[in-house]
Amino acid sequence: DPIEQSKRLAAYQAVDNHVQPQHRVIGIGSGSTVPYVVERIVQQGPAVNKGRVFIPTGFQSKQLIVEAGLGLGDVDQYPTIDVTLDGADEVDHLLNCVKGGGACHLREKVLAEAASTFILVADHRKNVQYLGTNFTQGVPIEVVPFAYAKVLQNLHHILGSPNATLRMAIKKAGPVVSDNGNFIIDAPFGREHMEDPYVIMAQIKMLTGVVEVGLFCKMAQAAYFGNADGSVTIRW
Numbered sequence: 056d057p058i059e060q061s062k063r064l065a066a067y068q069a070v071d072n073h074v075q076p077q078h079r080v081i082g083i084g085s086g087s088t089v090p091y092v093v094e095r096i097v098q099q100g101p102a103v104n105k106g107r108v109f110i111p112t113g114f115q116s117k118q119l120i121v122e123a124g125l126g127l128g129d130v131d132q133y134p135t136i137d138v139t140l141d142g143a144d145e146v147d148h149l150l151n152c153v154k155g156g157g158a159c160h161l162r163e164k165v166l167a168e169a170a171s172t173f174i175l176v177a178d179h180r181k182n183v184q185y186l187g188t189n190f191t192q193g194v195p196i197e198v199v200p201f202a203y204a205k206v207l208q209n210l211h212h213i214l215g216s217p218n219a220t221l222r223m224a225i226k227k228a229g230p231v232v233s234d235n236g237n238f239i240i241d242a243p244f245g246r247e248h249m250e251d252p253y254v255i256m257a258q259i260k261m262l263t264g265v266v267e268v269g270l271f272c273k274m275a276q277a278a279y280f281g282n283a284d285g286s287v288t289i290r291w
């Protein structure tokens with residue numbers, strides 16, 4: 056599958072460039088690209104992985120670490136992380152990104168901030184000029200269930216996202232519930248809001264009941280995109 060191959064290419068090069076033997080506390084993101092990050096780290100061998108601690112960004116990420124036989128740690132034990140590697144739903148030309156397609160962006164943002172180096176890995180579909188180009192379902196917003204209707208109302212009538220919706224589960228009745236027990240709202244915004252995503256991110260964050268917003272503004276030091284032709288585009 057060319058998309059899977061491009062994910063693997065990006066992940067392998069990112070690990071080769073940014074996960075060095077002296078890096079001992081490593082944050083692992085969520086989604087379908089980070090398994091290739093873990094795969095490449097395992098290939099660095101048991102000697103270099105012995106004593107390393109891997110911090111997950113949710114249940115899927117934790118399963119990935121445990122199943123790979125790597126050391127598991129918590130961010131409260133290791134509040135300072137050497138490097139965090141994570142996927143993204145879209146990355147613009149200034150390395151702003153949309154995250155939360157997998158409903159994991161709260162813990163992902165904690166680990167992104169806690170890391171000295173934060174690296175994005177993705178296939179070429181995520182490499183865009185402006186956010187909202189390919190990933191059209193909207194900005195993921197984690198909200199406490201008690202407040203979701205009010206947050207939706209504010210998004211519809213005040214912040215300019217009339218099509219914002221509560222994310223419903225597919226193989227479970229009712230809404231998607233995050234690892235933190237919260238709901239997710241997907242809020243599409245027009246291009247005018249995505250010129251500088253920081254502004255809309257701050258406005259959304261201020262809505263009462265919002266826990267975290269899936270806009271990571273200029274947090275990453277580099278982004279690796281696997282291309283269909285087997286090349287890797289690196290942006291920083």
Ligand code: DER
Binds near residue numbers: 084143144154
């Ligand atoms: O939810 C997230 O932020 C994940 O990182 C996710 O969006 C990345 O998805 P993918 O690696 O499966 O494309």
